[in-house]
Amino acid sequence: MIGPGTGLAPFRGFVQERNQSKEEGKPVGDTILYFGCRKKAEDFIYEEELTEYVNKGVLKMNVAFSRDQKEKVYVTHLLENTLDEIWRVIGEHNGHLYVCGDARNMARDVHNIVLKVVQEKGNMTEADALAYVKKMEAQKRYSADVWS
Secondary structure, three states: OEOOHHHHHHHHHHHHHHHHHHHOOOOOOOOEEEEEEOOHHHHOOOHHHHHHHHHHOOOEEEEEEOOOOOOOOOHHHHHHOOHHHHHHHHHHOOOOEEEEEEHHHHHHHHHHHHHHHHHHHOOOOHHHHHHHHHHHHHOOOEEEEEEO
16 A cells, blocks of 8 residues: 555555454455655654554554655655565565555656566566556556546
8 A cells, every 4th residue: 555645544444444354363464554744743644543553463564754854755765665575465466556645746656666566576578567567457456546
């Protein structure tokens, strides 16, 4: 799940449902969130709730705060640092990838990173990687709810 800013909204429900399933003893796969905002102290909505899910082992969370240090850090930077994990999820385990938020920059950049992951980690040509991602989209394994 990749949802900076208000893009977090639908993923909060996903995580709550996964938590409920886990508490009921149902098997739950990896739930990984990439969240970003400008400042941790001002914009990290639901921080306590999300941290509780991390502590319970329900959620793995990667966070970026673009204005808390000299150089900006975005969720796309976090994705670039976890290419192996992304491939494990979408390539080796046929997992799902969800993107919610800014269409103009973030979603496009995420799409390009996904193509890079598939091409490099899946040892595919550019054309094969494009076909793989299109197949993911057709199978509803890559979904984007984005706006500009």
